Amino acid sequence: MSAKILDGKALAARLQTEMAEQVQTWIPQVGRPPGLAVLRVGEDPASAAYVRGKERACERVGMASFGQHFSAEAPPSQLLDTILRLNQDERVDGILVQLPLPPGWDPIPPLLAIEPDKDVDGLHPMNLGRLLRGEPGLQSCTPLGVMRLLQTEGIPLSGKQAVVVGRSILVGKPLSLMLLAADATVTLAHSRTPDLADVTRRADIVVMAVGKPNLLSADMVKPGAVVIDVGINRTLTPDGSSQLVGDVCYEEVKEVAAAITPVPGGVGPMTVTMLLHNTLESYRLRNRRGNGCSL
Structure with missing residues (x-):
């Protein structure tokens, strides 16, 4: 007897529909949609396809996208400066650096530069430490x-x-x-x-x-x-x-x-959906603290 097929694509579609409804409930109280910034470096076709998929998913659930693309020849400081600016941008709830980076680029500095509460890929040492300790936090x-x-x-x-x-x-x-x-x-x-x-x-x-x-x-x-x-x-x-x-x-x-x-x-579809989930969670938490939302 063949195995039951675990359909991540169908579950992801259902969860994204639910998130779209939640986003529409929050926007009138917060005054803006959740925002996600996906940062890509270089011309790797697979990375470009993954980023396009994430941007389309943002559109489906009503999130704002603040993605940026950097040349592989750009100085790494340009990526770091952008991350620091996005950390301070109140419209942005999640920041992700698309991996892998091109040869010669060290992924550690940009991952460390992301504000832990905006680290929707769950790779900052603080979030990994929270996972290890069993504490609430954004997870991979x-x-x-x-x-x-x-x-x-x-x-x-x-x-x-x-x-x-x-x-x-x-x-x-x-x-x-x-x-x-x-x-x-x-x-x-x-x-x-x-x-x-x-x-x-x-x-x-x-x-x-x-x-x-x-x-x-x-x-x-x-x-x-x-x-x-x-x-x-x-x-x-x-x-x-x-x-x-x-x-x-x-x-x-x-x-x-x-x-x-x-x-x-x-x-695969569940990975993208959990990225949206983490962005929405960051958005909720930041606006509960900042605006006293009751949801």
């Missing part, structure tokens, strides 16, 4: 999207064995902390993990986030496990065209797993 969008998808689908986490493959600061590490907070027993595996198949076969929940096409095969999955595929890889087909695939051998693993996310249409 992709892990947050995975958790929202699991919770909405009613997939139990408490007491379950969860394996996260990939230890990046963007996905693997924060997601492991979120799963721990949900009372799962978490193993964080990576490229140096010996006998990865033995580790994943013991898991009730497997999350793949390594960026290696079709790494997880059916013989690496316990029957009835839940498989979450965060990977997005562009590969060539025999006819020379390209296609997007995940880190999971989808067609074979779906015959073993109880539930699985597709690529595309699984985690």
Whole structure:
């Protein structure tokens, strides 16, 4: 029996509709919509496509977009100056630097420059520290999207064995902390993990986030496990065209797993939606403090 398909695209559309209604409720009291600034450096086509998708999502929910594009030849100080200005801009509730930056650009200074309460990507050390301590704060969008998808689908986490493959600061590490907070027993595996198949076969929940096409095969999955595929890889087909695939051998693993996310249409749409969610949360919190809104 094939696995249940966890449709992140459908859930994202529903959540965005709900957010659009909430935005319209807040605007008359605040006097402006929520604002998001996505900052892109260089000409990477994938980054450009991701930014366009985020800007279109802003439009759908009624948020203002303050994005800017910088040349890869621009001095890094230009990006830092823009971030500092946006920190002080009352129209802007969220700031995101689109990663990866071009070669030669250090991502750490711009990420540190973002005001933590406007850090809607959840990558500032203060927000990562809040996550580690179990305190309220803005959380990384992709892990947050995975958790929202699991919770909405009613997939139990408490007491379950969860394996996260990939230890990046963007996905693997924060997601492991979120799963721990949900009372799962978490193993964080990576490229140096010996006998990865033995580790994943013991898991009730497997999350793949390594960026290696079709790494997880059916013989690496316990029957009835839940498989979450965060990977997005562009590969060539025999006819020379390209296609997007995940880190999971989808067609074979779906015959073993109880539930699985597709690529595309699984985690990706949830990442963008959680970016909007974080922007809206920042907007609400800032205006509750500043304007005494009651909502």
